[in-house]
Amino acid sequence: MKDRRPTSGGRPKLDDWVRQVLENARLPVDLSWSSSRGRHALAKTNLDPGTVVIVERGVAVIPTSAGLSLICSHCFKELPADSVRGDDSLTNGKFHCLHFYCSSQCRDADVDGHQVECRLMPTMRDISLDEDVDLDLLRLVARLVARRHIGERAQSETSRAWNPLFENTPFPLVTSLLSHRKYANIKWIKTVSAASAKLSPPLAAEVGRPVNPDLLLTLSCVINSNAHGLGDTRTVQGHSSFYDRMSSQSAGPMGVGGGLTTAFGLFPLGALLNHSCEPNCVYGAGQDGTIVFRTIKEVKEGEELLVSYIPLDDPLPVRRGVLLTTKHFWCECSRCGGSEERLSAEFRRNAGILCPRGKLCNQCETNGEGDNHHSNEDGDRSDGVVPSVAACPGFLGPSKSSTVAYETVYSDIVSLLLPASAFTTSSGSSELECTACGYTVDSTTLGPVLYPIASSFALAVDLSSTDPTYANLRFQESAWMRVLKHADGVLDKGNWTVRKAEQEMVGVCVGLADLEAAVWWAKRVVRSYDEDLGHVYGRWHPDMAEWLIVLGELERAFAHYLRSQNRPYEHVFKSSLKHFRRAADIYRTIYGADADLFPSLGEDGRIAAATRAVNEVEQEIC
Numbered sequence: 001m002k003d004r005r006p007t008s009g010g011r012p013k014l015d016d017w018v019r020q021v022l023e024n025a026r027l028p029v030d031l032s033w034s035s036s037r038g039r040h041a042l043a044k045t046n047l048d049p050g051t052v053v054i055v056e057r058g059v060a061v062i063p064t065s066a067g068l069s070l071i072c073s074h075c076f077k078e079l080p081a082d083s084v085r086g087d088d089s090l091t092n093g094k095f096h097c098l099h100f101y102c103s104s105q106c107r108d109a110d111v112d113g114h115q116v117e118c119r120l121m122p123t124m125r126d127i128s129l130d131e132d133v134d135l136d137l138l139r140l141v142a143r144l145v146a147r148r149h150i151g152e153r154a155q156s157e158t159s160r161a162w163n164p165l166f167e168n169t170p171f172p173l174v175t176s177l178l179s180h181r182k183y184a185n186i187k188w189i190k191t192v193s194a195a196s197a198k199l200s201p202p203l204a205a206e207v208g209r210p211v212n213p214d215l216l217l218t219l220s221c222v223i224n225s226n227a228h229g230l231g232d233t234r235t236v237q238g239h240s241s242f243y244d245r246m247s248s249q250s251a252g253p254m255g256v257g258g259g260l261t262t263a264f265g266l267f268p269l270g271a272l273l274n275h276s277c278e279p280n281c282v283y284g285a286g287q288d289g290t291i292v293f294r295t296i297k298e299v300k301e302g303e304e305l306l307v308s309y310i311p312l313d314d315p316l317p318v319r320r321g322v323l324l325t326t327k328h329f330w331c332e333c334s335r336c337g338g339s340e341e342r343l344s345a346e347f348r349r350n351a352g353i354l355c356p357r358g359k360l361c362n363q364c365e366t367n368g369e370g371d372n373h374h375s376n377e378d379g380d381r382s383d384g385v386v387p388s389v390a391a392c393p394g395f396l397g398p399s400k401s402s403t404v405a406y407e408t409v410y411s412d413i414v415s416l417l418l419p420a421s422a423f424t425t426s427s428g429s430s431e432l433e434c435t436a437c438g439y440t441v442d443s444t445t446l447g448p449v450l451y452p453i454a455s456s457f458a459l460a461v462d463l464s465s466t467d468p469t470y471a472n473l474r475f476q477e478s479a480w481m482r483v484l485k486h487a488d489g490v491l492d493k494g495n496w497t498v499r500k501a502e503q504e505m506v507g508v509c510v511g512l513a514d515l516e517a518a519v520w521w522a523k524r525v526v527r528s529y530d531e532d533l534g535h536v537y538g539r540w541h542p543d544m545a546e547w548l549i550v551l552g553e554l555e556r557a558f559a560h561y562l563r564s565q566n567r568p569y570e571h572v573f574k575s576s577l578k579h580f581r582r583a584a585d586i587y588r589t590i591y592g593a594d595a596d597l598f599p600s601l602g603e604d605g606r607i608a609a610a611t612r613a614v615n616e617v618e619q620e621i622c
Helices: 015-024 104-109 111-119 121-131 135-149 171-176 186-207 213-226 242-249 316-326 340-351 406-417 443-464 470-487 496-511 515-532 542-564 570-591 603-621
Strands: 029-034 038-043 052-056 060-063 228-231 261-266 281-285 291-295 396-398 431-434 440-442
Touching: 015 029, 038 052, 060 111, 060 135, 104 111, 111 121, 111 135, 111 186, 121 135, 121 186, 135 171, 135 186, 135 213, 135 261, 186 213, 213 261, 228 281, 281 570, 291 570, 316 340, 316 406, 340 396, 340 406, 406 443, 406 496, 431 443, 440 443, 443 470, 443 496, 470 496, 496 515, 496 542, 515 542, 542 570, 542 603, 570 603
Parallel strands: none
Antiparallel strands: 029 038, 052 291, 060 261, 228 261, 281 291, 396 431, 431 440
16 A cells, blocks of 8 residues: 655655665666555556566565464575574573574574564563454564664665665655554554553663654554565475365365465565556565565556455455455456446356346246245145246346446345355345346345355355364265255356355365365366456466366376276376466466576475476376
8 A cells, every 4th residue: 555645746755765776676667656546556668477576575574473483584485304493592591582594594694683573572472462462463563663773774774775686675665655544443453552552661672762652553554554475385385285285184275376374574665566356466475585576467568567455256345345444445446446348247257147037936036946935736836936938048237227336236236145244235226137138127036036045155154164074074065065056047157156166165075085076176166267257367367376286186186096996097187287287387477487586485386386296297197
């Protein structure tokens, strides 16, 4: 999020300084500012997919509590077996340092960075428990204050240009980030304020100068709105295959589109990139705690560089609700606030309902399901539908004669499918019209039709949070299949509810050791990404590569099973090879052919895993 506070010249502070840094680092980014967009980044020239646009070491970056025992606290690479613990003398021998390093060189290089945090760890733990404030938030705040006061002079920093590839971003750029303090949750503000008041005195004693509690609260708000998380090196590494990881942990498709967040920090240059639900850039972890932004689509000169702050396959009302709650803005990107044609396509992909003409019972306007459905003249239960006309293949959209906004109709439909969501609201009723035959229906009459889907979906989600025992997996399988059964003939195949159920079925089938079914469902998920989300993800998005890896590993395991049963298996191996090659191609593009330059936190692990799988499958085919 960018600074929209103009100086006397009508531009945000520090812009000339940042522009000079981008120029010196030879990054293909130009800086612009407007009253509506704030500070934002533009492509300086035409960019191909895979082009590095931002590399930054950040103001302060720390391992999360979950990542302390997994990654080096200085270079953020995966810890080797002979890792080195931090210097206990920094804590005056009162307790063991919680930081681990891959070498003594990394440990010595990080002394200035973490000694304040390490000495204050017992105090911060107590404050975290007493005030119910996240410990990692307090740790990063302490690091930021240390960066500001120890060995850093803000006035001298702003007089020179630093190299973001090799030096930490100076603290003064933190002031260019919006805190959104006035929009933050009141309860959260109160608890963090109390924690800041307790942390201020010991922190001031450590840095040797006064620390205003209000500064700590503001830094907490800045972190809450702007911090970037970096993922786990073991998203692909650490297990012999993705299939092994899925079958050993839980029923869902773990790690797809991410994984455990092992580090996070503030990267003001990275924050130059605004959000879009149809991004042209992605970011990943680089070497020594850097963050690297690359293009995933062709970008023309002068076009804005955009990333996504949230998962891209959620429905529009959910995406907007999450962004409003966490980032405090109403999304009006090209996907969310575009033309009617774009919104119509988005509506169908995420909330598409097939035209009910010829599919509803003539008497009660439901799809003929339910224990209380009426009986026929002979007293027998009249199952199914009683169509009066031939079924229409079209789907419903907002009525052309309606004055209700497209977004309102969209939210009404999603609220029927996700009634428990905190991010969906209903306006009461909206008139819908079939895009093919013109059949009109009020959204409220769809309630009985959509209720079986919504209730089955809610039950399936609840069951998916249970332990992945065999019995629970069978219950989950039944629940998700019920969702798909109720959705068949009612929802468009690209509807978000259908796509979610198909994704969950992959993990359930893996847990049940039904490889053939898992392969079948994974193929449907990949096809959905291609057909329904290709315009959003483009050809090079890492989420697509993750699912290709899933499919390739499942096909590979299934091919081994077929071979053990003396059944034809070569075609499955070849299909697996095709998907591994495509995933490797995506990874090489978005993380670069020179991936060894940025080997930490998973990116080279993904490339290496995909490339290794290609080589192994090629040998198995031979």
